[in-house]
Amino acid sequence: MSSGKNSDVHKIVDHLFRREAGKMVSVLTRIFGFKNIEQAEDVVQDTILKALEVWKFGKVPENPEAWLYHAAKNKAIDMLRRQQLKYKIDSDISYLLKSEYTLAPALNEMFTENEIKDSQLRMMFACCNASFTQEAQITLILKTLCGLSAKEIGKAFLSNEETIQKRIYRTREKIREENITLDYPGANAMTQRTDAVLKTLYLLFNEGYHSSHPEKLIREDLCEEAMRLCLLLIENPKTNLPQTNALLALMCYHVSRFGARLDDKGLIVLLKDQDRNQWNKILIEKGNEYLNYSAIGKMVHDFHIEAAIASAHANTTSYENTDWKMILNLYDTLLNRTNNPMVAINRAVVLGEAEGCHKAITELEKLKGFTENCYYNTSLAEMYMRVGDKETAKKIFGKALELTSSNAEIELIRRKMKMCS
Amino acid sequence: MEKFLYLFRGTENNAHDMRDNNLSPEDMQAQMQKWMTWMKGLGEKGILVGGEPLQVTGKQVTGTKKVVTDGPFIEAKEIVGGYLIVNAKNIDEAVEISKGCPVLEVDGKIEVRPIQNM
Numbered sequence: 355m356s357s358g359k360n361s362d363v364h365k366i367v368d369h370l371f372r373r374e375a376g377k378m379v380s381v382l383t384r385i386f387g388f389k390n391i392e393q394a395e396d397v398v399q400d401t402i403l404k405a406l407e408v409w410k411f412g413k414v415p416e417n418p419e420a421w422l423y424h425a426a427k428n429k430a431i432d433m434l435r436r437q438q439l440k441y442k443i444d445s446d447i448s449y450l451l452k453s454e455y456t457l458a459p460a461l462n463e464m465f466t467e468n469e470i471k472d473s474q475l476r477m478m479f480a481c482c483n484a485s486f487t488q489e490a491q492i493t494l495i496l497k498t499l500c501g502l503s504a505k506e507i508g509k510a511f512l513s514n515e516e517t518i519q520k521r522i523y524r525t526r527e528k529i530r531e532e533n534i535t536l537d538y539p540g541a542n543a544m545t546q547r548t549d550a551v552l553k554t555l556y557l558l559f560n561e562g563y564h565s566s567h568p569e570k571l572i573r574e575d576l577c578e579e580a581m582r583l584c585l586l587l588i589e590n591p592k593t594n595l596p597q598t599n600a601l602l603a604l605m606c607y608h609v610s611r612f613g614a615r616l617d618d619k620g621l622i623v624l625l626k627d628q629d630r631n632q633w634n635k636i637l638i639e640k641g642n643e644y645l646n647y648s649a650i651g652k653m654v655h656d657f658h659i660e661a662a663i664a665s666a667h668a669n670t671t672s673y674e675n676t677d678w679k680m681i682l683n684l685y686d687t688l689l690n691r692t693n694n695p696m697v698a699i700n701r702a703v704v705l706g707e708a709e710g711c712h713k714a715i716t717e718l719e720k721l722k723g724f725t726e727n728c729y730y731n732t733s734l735a736e737m738y739m740r741v742g743d744k745e746t747a748k749k750i751f752g753k754a755l756e757l758t759s760s761n762a763e764i765e766l767i768r769r770k771m772k773m774c775s
Numbered sequence: 776m777e778k779f780l781y782l783f784r785g786t787e788n789n790a791h792d793m794r795d796n797n798l799s800p801e802d803m804q805a806q807m808q809k810w811m812t813w814m815k816g817l818g819e820k821g822i823l824v825g826g827e828p829l830q831v832t833g834k835q836v837t838g839t840k841k842v843v844t845d846g847p848f849i850e851a852k853e854i855v856g857g858y859l860i861v862n863a864k865n866i867d868e869a870v871e872i873s874k875g876c877p878v879l880e881v882d883g884k885i886e887v888r889p890i891q892n893m
Contacts, residue, residue, distance in 0.1 A: 449814060450811055455827065459810070
């Protein structure tokens with residue numbers, strides 16, 4: 355996770371703005387209605403600009419969050435009094451905004467801790483509405499709940515600001531056309547809708563964890579945001595499902611290895627060679643805790659199995675002591691359930707550890723359609739290398755080299771190729 | 776459906792000017808909560824047309840000479856502290872609805888008046 359230096363006040367404020375922007379946009383959108391989200395974002399933007407203006411000449415107030423909420427609230431009250439909103443308010447508290455009897459008290463209440471969390475949760479459900487594409491869902495979450503700008507989102511996805519802007523614009527149209535609101539899903543749809551949110555958080559996390567983005571910080575930020583939102587789901591009894599806990603456990607295990615994944619020069623260190631003392635023990639413990647909670651009930655979700663695999667690695671003291679047979683079993687189950695080709699590649703690699711590299715090669719070569727996949731090629735080449743066929747290994751590593759643009763990956767493959775000659 | 780005006784009399788009964796009464800912060804919050812619940816209910820049932828609380832200060836303009844005097848105008852207890860306009864079938868229903876108003880719980884007084892269609 356972020357290793358912020360306390361002396362760097364500017365960074366702290368930056369982070370504060372980003373975090374609080376997400377909260378304030380959620381709350382204000384809940385008040386104004388989803389259709390008026392743009393105006394909610396304007397209020398937040400103005401509030402932050404005002405804070406910058408005031409704070410830069412003096413000190414950051416003791417309770418900067420309260421300062422921001424106060425300013426945002428006043429601005430919102432002003433807009434509501436002047437009836438400046440573009441679309442008719444259709445939020446569940448619209449009646450309270452019509453009279454001075456209830457306007458200010460209603461807004462005060464919306465800015466209390468519980469209601470802020472509630473608004474964020476509603477926003478999460480709204481962003482993960484089935485009307486939006488998966489890409490749009492992740493974009494909306496990052497924009498509204500995580501306070502990232504279109505430019506920052508573009509950077510995180512190796513895309514550009516314009517593409518993201520267009521995507522956001524299309525979601526705005528959808529919100530109006532399909533009348534999407536920030537209401538909670540009904541009790542019947544709760545589990546299904548929560549699963550949709552979890553899936554999006556999982557993808558957001560993976561984007562941070564597996565992407566070949568050159569900037570490490572951006573990737574860690576995405577993971578951190580996914581975890582923060584997952585934790586919000588756990589804090590609410592309605593969304594605190596076994597699979598929610600399994601997902602957070604999985605995230606904890608993965609993030610525990612952040613410190614060991616790259617060496618001093620920024621080069622990739624493979625699981626086998628990682629210094630396990632560098633794994634974050636606290637996060638592993640947290641992972642174990644959430645995995646325990648996830649075991650309540652009979653339901654088994656894919657996240658349970660993935661978390662169990664991650665747990666097996668995280669709780670083993672050395673690569674040599676890894677229980678590959680058990681991990682292979684878990685992969686078999688996972689593959690059966692998902693039929694996901696990436697799982698099939700991972701399973702084959704585990705098979706190599708459990709039953710020998712020749713078997714892994716046979717399995718990998720059975721998989722079709724991956725000749726242009728970098729990870730597939732490096733996995734296959736690694737197996738050839740281990741069975742002593744350096745020539746074939748080198749050839750396949752060469753192929754993999756053409757399929758990645760990540761400097762860290764290129765360097766890793768080059769090192770492997772040297773070992774083959 | 777007809778429109779009716781609720782006039783809330785007496786500063787002590789104004790939910791938004793409770794500084795001088797003996798309510799604790801907790802009581803005040805509870806009172807505020809009741810207002811929110813009540814208003815939301817009226818809104819959802821299509822009863823609420825609108826309405827606002829009033830400040831206790833103001834001016835009075837009188838007669839053809841348009842004489843301006845400062846408030847307060849009468850005994851504090853008789854000051855209008857706020858108003859609401861509601862939809863109801865008839866005066867009886869308007870009165871029935873008014874009985875749910877939180878102002879009554881702090882011993883307030885509501886004047887229910889049908890709006891005269893001209």
